[in-house]
Amino acid sequence: MPEDDLADEASHLTIDGDNPNGDDIGFAAKRLAHEARKTLSSGGGSRGIRDVTQEFAAAAKLLQPGQLVKDEYFTLFEAVGALEIMDPKMDSGYVPPGDTLEPDFDVCKGLPAEQVLWIMDELLRLTAVWHDGYPLSQTIFTSLHVDRLLSPDNRPPYHLFYGDTALLVMTTEQRLVHIVLRAYCIALVKSCALVLHTIQSQNFYEEEDFVTHLFGRELLPSTGANDAVKLIDEAVKFLDGADVDKVMRTALLERLQFARTYISLLVSDSADWNTLAAMGRSAETHKLAQPILEAFSDKVQRQLATSTPPRPMIIISWDEALERWKAICADIVEADRLTCFDVCQSPHALHRAIWAFAYREPQPNTFARAYLQTILFASEQITEGMAFFDLMLTDMRDLVLAGDVLVDPHSFLVEIPSDPRHKCSRIVETFMDKAFDEYMNLYRMVCQNRCRIRRTFTQSVAIFDSLETEAMRTDAELDGITPGIVLAGEDGPGNVTLTPLTSWVKYYKLQTMAWTIQLGFETDIYLPHELSMMYWYLMVFARRERKLLEHIERFLAARQKTFVSSRDARQDDEAAASQEWLAVLHKQADFTALLSSALWQVSELLMTLCILQPAKRDYAQEQLLYDVRMKSYLGIAHDPIPTLEEYKSATQSDRSIEDTCNNINGTIADAKSCLAYMKKTTPEQGKYIGTGEQWKREIKQLETTCVAVAVQTSQLRRVADKHGKLLGAPRDQSLKGAVEVSIPPAGSRYHDWWVVPQIREKKT
Incomplete structure (x- = not known):
């Protein structure tokens, strides 16, 4: 329709005189006619088209990283209106010219x-x-x-x-x-x-x-x-x-x-x-x-x-589809194998088996993970003769109360109210009821995708911290009925009493905190300049876990002395098995602390030498950035995490580049000795029954990671020596123009939980 005709058509809109709203409609008609003439008259009667792609790209380059552009008048209505109707990508009801609305294939006809x-x-x-x-x-x-x-x-x-x-x-x-x-x-x-x-x-x-x-x-x-x-x-x-x-x-x-x-x-x-x-x-x-x-x-x-x-x-x-079907079948077969009777008898072996299943390559799909959950949680027991209650009780016995009457299954069968075993078993059972859901989540949540595992575990940290308060109250109540073993203080004068339930909850809280950080590395949620801080905190959590295990080991050794007069060989067997298991956990905590310490020192040295630097953010505040990154751990009441000032104080060092590199190499050597110990453990000692191949493969990956850290440290030392900066305080040095660093993404690392920066000398 010509422009003048369109405008005239709008101006000729008439209103029925009997319509009570006629004035409003007449005003709308006049406004429509005015806007039609104004719109159609712009651009000399025809709307011009101008390609603004290059201008838009040039304007976008002027934005700083993280800077947002917001038009306060671009409302939700305009946003929805921007979706093009009749665009096949957005409008599933779009019918192309010459096509039919519905398919015309006859499903009843015969086919060869x-x-x-x-x-x-x-x-x-x-x-x-x-x-x-x-x-x-x-x-x-x-x-x-x-x-x-x-x-x-x-x-x-x-x-x-x-x-x-x-x-x-x-x-x-x-x-x-x-x-x-x-x-x-x-x-x-x-x-x-x-x-x-x-x-x-x-x-x-x-x-x-x-x-x-x-x-x-x-x-x-x-x-x-x-x-x-x-x-x-x-x-x-x-x-x-x-x-x-x-x-x-x-x-x-x-x-x-x-x-x-x-x-x-x-x-x-x-x-x-x-x-x-x-x-x-x-x-x-x-x-x-x-x-x-x-x-x-x-x-x-x-x-x-x-x-x-x-x-x-x-x-x-078709070939890819067949491979996917075979992968589904293989995952389900593996789920059946990893939940066999022998594996399910040990809570730690079962937990390791579920982690091994979650880390199969390629990652099992949703149905396979749901199938594994069905095996574990569809009935009232994990496997024949092993109910959920027994699984949790066995975990406590293996970790903190081996051979103790408190977690002896027979104690829960005593029905005489005056018997201390009856009183204690009721108290322990009440605590287990409160901790049961979160404990079972340690198994169930590993069956989710990686991001959900990390997110759920970050929520578990606060729950375990609150359970620790309940465990302290329960331990005090148990100590009033059957006083436990008292030992001399580890860090000075005074006596120390084993609080078994508190230690058990604290162990899983620290382990969960370590998992959340390591899964954060795997899911690439940390920026390159944050590697130093997160590996430092991982080192802190691992050291706390190691100290806790030493505390438990002391009381286990003291409890073993009381078994000498006992004729029950079962107590000795439980204590010996627990001692072997605690030794393995101790080495694992040592390894985590050592390797994270080495990577923290490498990352911190790269930042000190101005090789790794955060992006410039004019309005960023260091404390606020810290609060956001560590939000999941800030609410911890028992053993709160170190503050930002404590972290900054730990990173300040006057060591030279050469001394720092030597310290890193010494730390890596100690980490390798921990791996050598774990290599020699049996499936029963290391609780990797049914997952021996995965155990050996992971140790091999960790050994390769240690070698990679040593190689990159030597590379940095060589470049620093070449530029005459090997001696002197690192904070007075800068190799920004001489070294370039790349952070390998998940999937291309020796182990996805351990990020080893790749250091290369810049070519001049």
């Missing part, structure tokens, strides 16, 4: 065996993608055959056709669709329902881990898993006598057998997933398939109950 084979393989591929966290609307639901089965107007027994059609008059190609393909689709849909049930019954994070939305559809609720198996059996029986090529019949039977095995494994409590992993023949026969792309369509999304724009869809090949 080659095309049926391709559809089955494509569904298998999309199911693998769905397991990776992509929604059903963009994977399995894009199948028009599945869409028809799930259609709201379809009813049991969920046929593909509309109305009554006798199967007896169908051709072989029609029977391949209505018997074979239908049975396969129903079995696959029911398998998805079982997978969803497993995931939703355990801890997981919606959208972040897995998309559970059904988009308004139901997964054939009137058909059970057994019904799906029967349909598969009927399809197999049909194929045995069908007029289909022998090779093609074998290929179709393999797919049906896969679907049958898959759904059977999902409903079975004890099953061997290795049978599903044997898919070599399926890979070979896939080349017989003939693509029929029109059997799948993303137009199905228009009928689904969702307003979410489509996600970028991952495209994987």
Whole structure:
């Protein structure tokens, strides 16, 4: 419409005189006419187009790192209006010119065996993608055959056709669709329902881990898993006598057998997933398939109950899909192996096994992690003869009360109220009830993704700190009934009494604090200049843990002396096993403290020499930055963390570069000796029953990390010597122009928890 005509059309808007709101509408019409003339007259009657890409890029370069630009008048309404309607990337209802609103493929028509084979393989591929966290609307639901089965107007027994059609008059190609393909689709849909049930019954994070939305559809609720198996059996029986090529019949039977095995494994409590992993023949026969792309369509999304724009869809090949299926099966087999009876008898071995499972490569997907949780938490006991209560009690006995009557299972069976064992066991049981949920989270939360493990553990720190208060009260109550062993003070005059429950809670609090920092390195949440501070704090936590273990070891040795007159060999055995376990924990804490000390010194030296420096932030305050970074630990009431001033005081040193490098090398040598000790431990001593390979692999990674620290230290020493700055105080030196440093990202390190800066001399 011409400009003048548009303006005149707006000005000619008339108002019905009887309308009580006529004045308002008339004013709006006049304003519309005025704005139309003003808008259309700008730019000489036509709107000009100017490319501002280069200007925008130039303006963006003027912004400082971290600087925000905000237009106070750019409201949510404008933000939503910026989403373009009719853009296929944002508008799932957009229909291109010449296209139809709905797919026009006839799902009832017969198909040759080659095309049926391709559809089955494509569904298998999309199911693998769905397991990776992509929604059903963009994977399995894009199948028009599945869409028809799930259609709201379809009813049991969920046929593909509309109305009554006798199967007896169908051709072989029609029977391949209505018997074979239908049975396969129903079995696959029911398998998805079982997978969803497993995931939703355990801890997981919606959208972040897995998309559970059904988009308004139901997964054939009137058909059970057994019904799906029967349909598969009927399809197999049909194929045995069908007029289909022998090779093609074998290929179709393999797919049906896969679907049958898959759904059977999902409903079975004890099953061997290795049978599903044997898919070599399926890979070979896939080349017989003939693509029929029109059997799948993303137009199905228009009928689904969702307003979410489509996600970028991952495209994987058939071979990649098979590898993902094999990985799922291997993860589930490993989950069964790591939760066997022998492993579950030891809480520490079980905990190490769950960590080993979480760190499999590639990382297990959501279903595999939910499957592991189901094994551990679906019933009232971890394994046969090992209830959750017994697991927690065994942990206390192994760590702080080996051979003590307080945690003897028989003490909890005493029913005489006047018996001290009865009184103490009730007190301990009350404390265990309060600590139970957080203790079990030590096992459950490791089954989450990395970011969630770290985030949940940061929340656990405050909970364990509050439990420590409760443990102190419980220890005092127990000491009033059965006084414990009293030893001379470790750090001066005075006597010290073992507070077992307090020590037990404190150990897990310190261990959790160390895990949160190490997971922070793995998830790359620390900036390069923060490595020094975080490794220093990790060293502090490890040293506190080591001191606590020394305290526990002293009382264990004193308790062993009281067993001399006892004829109960079980007490001696428990004490000996606990002593070996504490020695291993002691070495692990030593190693963590030593390696973190070495990396702290390396990072601090790089900052001192102006090689690593924080970005310039004009309005940043050092104390506020510290408070934000250490927020998870600031609320600790018992043994609060060192302050910023204490950290800065610890980093001030007058040592020369050469002395610092020598100290780092000495620290690394001590760390290697700790690894040498752990290398010689048996699975029973180190509590790595069932995870021996992972134990050896991690020690090898840590040894390589130690070597890398020594190599980078030598490199820095060589460059400093070359520039004549090896002697003198480090704070008076600067190698900024002579050295460049890179921080390797997670995945490319020798061990993801230990960041070794890569030091290189700049080429002139």
